[in-house]
Amino acid sequence: MANLEQFDPTMDKDRSARSGADQEADHRIGNSLAFLSAMLRFESRRMTSVDAGRIALLNAANRLNAVSRVHFALSRAGHDGKVELTGFLSELAADLSESFGIDVQVTCGDVTTPADRASGLAVVISEVATNAVKHGGVDGKVTVTVTAAVDGDGRLAVVISDNGNGLPDGFDMDHTTGLGMTIIGSTVQKLNGTIRTENGPGATFRIEIPG
Numbered sequence: 001m002a003n004l005e006q007f008d009p010t011m012d013k014d015r016s017a018r019s020g021a022d023q024e025a026d027h028r029i030g031n032s033l034a035f036l037s038a039m040l041r042f043e044s045r046r047m048t049s050v051d052a053g054r055i056a057l058l059n060a061a062n063r064l065n066a067v068s069r070v071h072f073a074l075s076r077a078g079h080d081g082k083v084e085l086t087g088f089l090s091e092l093a094a095d096l097s098e099s100f101g102i103d104v105q106v107t108c109g110d111v112t113t114p115a116d117r118a119s120g121l122a123v124v125i126s127e128v129a130t131n132a133v134k135h136g137g138v139d140g141k142v143t144v145t146v147t148a149a150v151d152g153d154g155r156l157a158v159v160i161s162d163n164g165n166g167l168p169d170g171f172d173m174d175h176t177t178g179l180g181m182t183i184i185g186s187t188v189q190k191l192n193g194t195i196r197t198e199n200g201p202g203a204t205f206r207i208e209i210p211g
Contacts, residue, residue, distance in 0.1 A: 063183075081114055082112040082114055082115065083112065083115050084112055085108045085121075085148055086106065086109070089106045089118075089148075092122050096129045102132070102141060104143075105143065105144070105146065106147075107147045108148040108149070111148055111149065111156070113150075117209055121148075121207075124183075125146055125160060128184065128203075130180055131181070131203070132203070143163045144160065145160070145162075146158070154210070155210055156209045158206075159204065161202055161204040162203055163202045164203060165202070167197055193207055194208050195207050
């Protein structure tokens, strides 16, 4: 799997701990913009037709929105650095539903989580939704469901599923070359989490992030 570590949209904790508030903000924004710039350059190389260009721009716009959620999460975090996950992801779901014309359903219960977790999940969910629209091959409306809960050990368990045709036979997250899946894997890795994929019906991504 390609490595997007240099374009981390979340905070570099060690570096920010040595910086003042203004430097921390600059670092966050700079990382996010570098990440976005890399995505746009990659998409521009993939354009082969007018339709492909339109899809590429739509994908880029949704990635920009996901990265912007990083800063929203940070600005809305409480004194403990946490955000309320249901409201945060519900706003993201509304954006994705409007952009793609799909149904994105979020069920999180009463879960608060550090802002870097929330922002990373925004990136992952956006990529899964994009993948469902591009490759799902479903008849009728695409549906993406997101559930999240904290287990007894403080791990955040997230399940993201769609109603499409599922992942290709033999799919392996560790050996994928697609941009979207690379972003998903790299983001989960940055959060020190794990990810498993399942097929049938549709595609399912099971993510666990330590407390």
